[in-house]
Amino acid sequence: MASRGFCRELYSCIFDYSTPRIALIKSRKVGVMNRLIQLGILAYVIGWVFVWEKGYQEFDTVVSSVTSKVKGVAVTNTSALGTRIWDVADYVIPPQEENAFFVMTNLIITQNQTQGHCPDLPDQSTICNSSHDCIPGFISTHSFGVQTGQCVAYNETVKSCEVYAWCPVENDTELPEPAFLKEAENFTVLIKNNIWFPKFNFSKRNILPNVTTSYLKTCLYDRMHNPFCPIFRLGSIVSEAGESFRDMAIQGGVMGIQIRWDCDLDKKFSKCVPRYSFRRLDSRELDHNVSPGYNFRSAKYYKNINDVESRTLMKVYGIRFDILVFGTAGKFDIIPTMINIGSGLALLGVATVLCDVIVFQFFKKRYYYREKKFKHVEDYDELTISLKGLCKQRTTISGNEEHGSNP
Numbered sequence: 001m002a003s004r005g006f007c008r009e010l011y012s013c014i015f016d017y018s019t020p021r022i023a024l025i026k027s028r029k030v031g032v033m034n035r036l037i038q039l040g041i042l043a044y045v046i047g048w049v050f051v052w053e054k055g056y057q058e059f060d061t062v063v064s065s066v067t068s069k070v071k072g073v074a075v076t077n078t079s080a081l082g083t084r085i086w087d088v089a090d091y092v093i094p095p096q097e098e099n100a101f102f103v104m105t106n107l108i109i110t111q112n113q114t115q116g117h118c119p120d121l122p123d124q125s126t127i128c129n130s131s132h133d134c135i136p137g138f139i140s141t142h143s144f145g146v147q148t149g150q151c152v153a154y155n156e157t158v159k160s161c162e163v164y165a166w167c168p169v170e171n172d173t174e175l176p177e178p179a180f181l182k183e184a185e186n187f188t189v190l191i192k193n194n195i196w197f198p199k200f201n202f203s204k205r206n207i208l209p210n211v212t213t214s215y216l217k218t219c220l221y222d223r224m225h226n227p228f229c230p231i232f233r234l235g236s237i238v239s240e241a242g243e244s245f246r247d248m249a250i251q252g253g254v255m256g257i258q259i260r261w262d263c264d265l266d267k268k269f270s271k272c273v274p275r276y277s278f279r280r281l282d283s284r285e286l287d288h289n290v291s292p293g294y295n296f297r298s299a300k301y302y303k304n305i306n307d308v309e310s311r312t313l314m315k316v317y318g319i320r321f322d323i324l325v326f327g328t329a330g331k332f333d334i335i336p337t338m339i340n341i342g343s344g345l346a347l348l349g350v351a352t353v354l355c356d357v358i359v360f361q362f363f364k365k366r367y368y369y370r371e372k373k374f375k376h377v378e379d380y381d382e383l384t385i386s387l388k389g390l391c392k393q394r395t396t397i398s399g400n401e402e403h404g405s406n407p
């Protein structure tokens with residue numbers, strides 16, 4: 001059996017030649033099906049590829065530069081600092097950053113630190129009863145200095161290991177709540193964004209040409225009423241992202257200001273406009289509140305009255321605003337147009353393939369149609385006939401009944 005099948009296959013493979021024959025099926029069902037499939041493909045090519053995805057355009061991604069300027073003044077009145085004014089130079093740290101700006105919202109300040117010996121901040125590893133609990137020269141990763149091996153009184157009730165450090169050490173266990181600079185909610189920032197699409201040599205900025213100086217002095221971004229004003233209230237940025245500024249100001253965090261430029265350069269210049277959106281970038285999970293927010297330390301150094309080097313240490317909590325610019329521009333180009341037309345035409349061929357599969361595999365009358373479509377043509381050549389005869393003989397000898405399906 002196997003030898004017979006193999007023999008026939010080999011024979012067909014070498015000596016049969018198949019060539020397409022056009023069969024015109026006069027059936028309304030098949031005709032309508034073919035047209036429907038063609039229509040579907042045409043709708044996909046025109047509707048999706050050309051109209052929706054703009055297949056006739058060449059695309060380029062945006063190149064951009066961002067500068068920002070924060071404005072606002074706050075007054076605080078605390079026992080440690082008295083009445084104090086905070087302006088931009090105080091709360092924006094550092095004064096300028098690339099594609100970002102940081103605004104301080106909360107603060108733990110330790111004034112008049114000098115280098116010397118003082119008790120460490122009491123915690124599990126620094127609380128002691130006697131000098132035996134302290135190791136000279138030991139530096140813990142959470143410590144502010146080097147242990148001297150003495151056990152000294154931190155306050156009336158608690159004793160802790162003495163350290164050589166900037167003294168007195170910072171006590172950051174109690175964070176001001178509500179935030180120290182909660183007024184930052186009403187600060188504003190002007191964001192200047194210049195963009196460029198290199199492939200089309202198209203440049204624009206987010207201060208649109210119709211904006212006047214007087215408008216810029218008074219306007220404030222509002223998604224509904226003022227979507228193109230480049231001045232943002234910090235509180236609105238946070239609330240647009242669905243967060244509460246009052247909460248975020250306590251521990252700090254990271255906000256993203258997204259500027260999206262999606263431009264169709266086949267349309268008017270004025271149609272290419274920025275779209276702003278906001279989101280919180282540092283993840284905040286309510287049920288897993290480990291190491292939340294954003295903070296860092298910075299210090300100001302000076303010489304005190306006795307000419308000793310001193311510093312004011314600040315543990316600064318605040319919100320860093322990252323400005324993310326992205327977008328694409330498209331413009332008509334002959335090459336993508338031709339490529340898409342070509343592939344669209346090629347795709348029309350799929351209709352024939354699909355119809356063939358359906359008609360010859362799934363139709364009830366598939367055998368009838370197959371018979372009409374595939375015509376087996378015998379050759380009259382003597383050599384091939386005798387070769388075929390040889391093959392038949394061999395299979396008959398091996399004990400199999402010959403029932404060729406070929407006529």
Ligand SMILES: *[C@@H]1O[C@H](CO)[C@@H](O)[C@H](O)[C@H]1NC(C)=O
Binds near residue numbers: 183184185
């Ligand atoms: C922000 O400004 C509004 C209106 O001027 C005022 O009602 C509000 O108290 C201010 N917010 C803070 C935190 O100072």
